[in-house]
Amino acid sequence: MTTLVFGHKSPDTDSTGSPIVWAWYLNEIKGIDAAPKLLGEPNTEAAFMLQRWGLEKPEIIADVADDQAVVIVDTNNPAELPANINGADVQAIIDHHKLVGGLETKGPIDITIRPLACTATIMHDLIGDDMAKMPEAIKGAALTCILSDTLEFRSPTTTDHDRAVAEKLAADLGINIADYAAEMFAAKSDVSSFSDAELIRMDSKEYEVDGTKFRVSVLETTAPGVVLDRKASLMDSMTTVASEDGVDQVLLFVVDILNEEAILLVPNDLVKTVAKKSFDADATGDTVFLPGVMSRKKQIIPNLKV
Amino acid sequence: MTTLVFGHKSPDTDSTGSPIVWAWYLNEIKGIDAAPKLLGEPNTEAAFMLQRWGLEKPEIIADVADDQAVVIVDTNNPAELPANINGADVQAIIDHHKLVGGLETKGPIDITIRPLACTATIMHDLIGDDMAKMPEAIKGAALTCILSDTLEFRSPTTTDHDRAVAEKLAADLGINIADYAAEMFAAKSDVSSFSDAELIRMDSKEYEVDGTKFRVSVLETTAPGVVLDRKASLMDSMTTVASEDGVDQVLLFVVDILNEEAILLVPNDLVKTVAKKSFDADATGDTVFLPGVMSRKKQIIPNLKV
Numbered sequence: 001m002t003t004l005v006f007g008h009k010s011p012d013t014d015s016t017g018s019p020i021v022w023a024w025y026l027n028e029i030k031g032i033d034a035a036p037k038l039l040g041e042p043n044t045e046a047a048f049m050l051q052r053w054g055l056e057k058p059e060i061i062a063d064v065a066d067d068q069a070v071v072i073v074d075t076n077n078p079a080e081l082p083a084n085i086n087g088a089d090v091q092a093i094i095d096h097h098k099l100v101g102g103l104e105t106k107g108p109i110d111i112t113i114r115p116l117a118c119t120a121t122i123m124h125d126l127i128g129d130d131m132a133k134m135p136e137a138i139k140g141a142a143l144t145c146i147l148s149d150t151l152e153f154r155s156p157t158t159t160d161h162d163r164a165v166a167e168k169l170a171a172d173l174g175i176n177i178a179d180y181a182a183e184m185f186a187a188k189s190d191v192s193s194f195s196d197a198e199l200i201r202m203d204s205k206e207y208e209v210d211g212t213k214f215r216v217s218v219l220e221t222t223a224p225g226v227v228l229d230r231k232a233s234l235m236d237s238m239t240t241v242a243s244e245d246g247v248d249q250v251l252l253f254v255v256d257i258l259n260e261e262a263i264l265l266v267p268n269d270l271v272k273t274v275a276k277k278s279f280d281a282d283a284t285g286d287t288v289f290l291p292g293v294m295s296r297k298k299q300i301i302p303n304l305k306v
Numbered sequence: 307m308t309t310l311v312f313g314h315k316s317p318d319t320d321s322t323g324s325p326i327v328w329a330w331y332l333n334e335i336k337g338i339d340a341a342p343k344l345l346g347e348p349n350t351e352a353a354f355m356l357q358r359w360g361l362e363k364p365e366i367i368a369d370v371a372d373d374q375a376v377v378i379v380d381t382n383n384p385a386e387l388p389a390n391i392n393g394a395d396v397q398a399i400i401d402h403h404k405l406v407g408g409l410e411t412k413g414p415i416d417i418t419i420r421p422l423a424c425t426a427t428i429m430h431d432l433i434g435d436d437m438a439k440m441p442e443a444i445k446g447a448a449l450t451c452i453l454s455d456t457l458e459f460r461s462p463t464t465t466d467h468d469r470a471v472a473e474k475l476a477a478d479l480g481i482n483i484a485d486y487a488a489e490m491f492a493a494k495s496d497v498s499s500f501s502d503a504e505l506i507r508m509d510s511k512e513y514e515v516d517g518t519k520f521r522v523s524v525l526e527t528t529a530p531g532v533v534l535d536r537k538a539s540l541m542d543s544m545t546t547v548a549s550e551d552g553v554d555q556v557l558l559f560v561v562d563i564l565n566e567e568a569i570l571l572v573p574n575d576l577v578k579t580v581a582k583k584s585f586d587a588d589a590t591g592d593t594v595f596l597p598g599v600m601s602r603k604k605q606i607i608p609n610l611k612v
Binding site: 093095096099100101102103104106107108109110111113114115116297302 | 416
C-alpha cells in the first residue's frame, strides 16, 4: 500500500512542500512506497514553488479510506484533516503546532513535534546525513517552506535553527534568499483570482474566546493596497462567511510582510473592542494598524480578548 | 520555577527511572532547573532500582498547580496524569505509547513519541553525544528501565534498538545483563506486601470492547506460583475492584517472564468467552495458559474480543 503524506486542508507552502519532502525521504531513503497528497487547492505561493522547482502538483484527495497508511505533517488537528482520519492507519506525525487533542493512533507511532517555525526544518533534522542525497528540487521545496513560514525570518516564530537550515539550503542551491523571497511573496500577493470568501478562508483558523467564536484569517502580502482596495466587499463577505461557517465574527488581518505590521479590518463595534482589548489599538475608521504583528500563533491568538 | 518531570500514576520502573534520567539531562546538560517526581508509590522493581543505584526516591505529588512547568514521560494519557494536567505548562512529552487524544498544550512544544519498547531508549537517542557525561547511577537507571520494559528482551515490544542501547549501557557499567535482570525480576516478583486489590491495580489499563469495560491487569513475575497460591482471594477481589472502578470485568494476566507465557484467571463465563474468542484458548478450570503472550500492548489489547 502506498503511504499518503499530507498536511492540512488549506494548503499553504509548508503544507504543500513538506509532504513532497517527506515522501521523497520515505521513497528514496527508507524504501517505503509513499506519495504526497493535498487536501485542497494550494495557494498561489505554493503553486509558485511547484512551478519554480519543476515539481508535479500532488493529487487533491477528499478523504482517506479505513486503514489507509498515512503520514500527517504540519498539523495535529483532526478538524484540519480528512473526516475519516481516525479510521486511517496513521504511521507518523511531524508538526510544529500545539497539541490540540482529538487525534488518536492505533498503536505507538513516530510523532515529532518541535517548537520551530516550519515543518521542513524538523524534517531536515530527522533526515540528518541523508540530506546530502536530496535532489535540488526537493531542497528548493524545503527552502521555500522555511522562507514562507518565517516570512523571510521576519516572523517572531523564526528560530535561529530555522534560519541556519534555510541559509544552508540556499547556499547549496546557489539561491539569493532576498531575491527568491521577493519572488515568493509576489506570487503570494497575487490574489486577483480569488473571490472575497476564498481570501477569507485561505489561511484561517477558528478560535473561541469567552464564548465568542472567531474565524481568525490572515492574508500575508507585500501589496496590502491590492487587498485594501477590496475592503468594502471583503467586509460584506465576512458576514456571509461567518454565517456559513457558524462563527460569530471573522477577523481579517492583512499582514504587510515588508513593513512588518498587520492591518485589521474593523467592520463593527465588536472588532473595534477586540482591537482595543487585544492590541491596545484605537480604531478610528474601518481599519487599524498593528505595528510588529505578523504571527497568528505567537501574537494574535495568545492576545485575543473580547 | 523548577520543571517537574514525571510519568504515570502507577509508577513502574520506566515511569520511575525515566524522570530521573531526563531531570539529570535538563539540569546538567541543558541548564534547566528540573526535578523528578512520582504520581504514586513505585513498584518493588522500581524500588530495587533506586536502592541498587543509590538514587533518592523522588517525591510523590498529588496534583500540579496552574502554569506549573512539567515534562511528561512514558504516557500521553490524561487519565494517567494529575487531574490539573491541562492547566499546567507542559514543556515536553517523551513517550512510546499510542496517542490517545485528550492532552492539549498551550503552544507548540517538544513532543517525541517513538514505537520503541522503553522511554529510556528514546531519551538515550535525544541525549546523543551527551550520554558520555551521564553518571553511572543514571545509566544504571536507564538500563533498568529498558530491561524492565523489554522483560530482558523477551517481550515482543523489544526492538533491535532497545537491545543495542541496553547492551551498550551494560557494557559501560560492567553489568552482566542476565544476572542483573534476574535480580530485578526477583524484586518485581516479591508481591507479599501487596493486598489483592493493590496487585490488581498495580499495572492495569482500562479498555472497552464492544461496550464491555475491562480493567486489563498484568502481573509480570518469575514466580507465578506465589501469585496463583492467592488465586481464590484474587478472584474475590476482582469483583470488588471492578465495582469500585466502574468497569464490568477485571482481566488478570499473570505473565511468567521465564517461561514466556501468560496465565489468565478465569472466574466466570465472561472471561472464559474472552479467552476463547481472543486467544482461541479453552479454559477448563479457573485458569488458562496462553503460550507466548507477554505484552498487553502488542498481544492482549489488540486481540481482545468479547
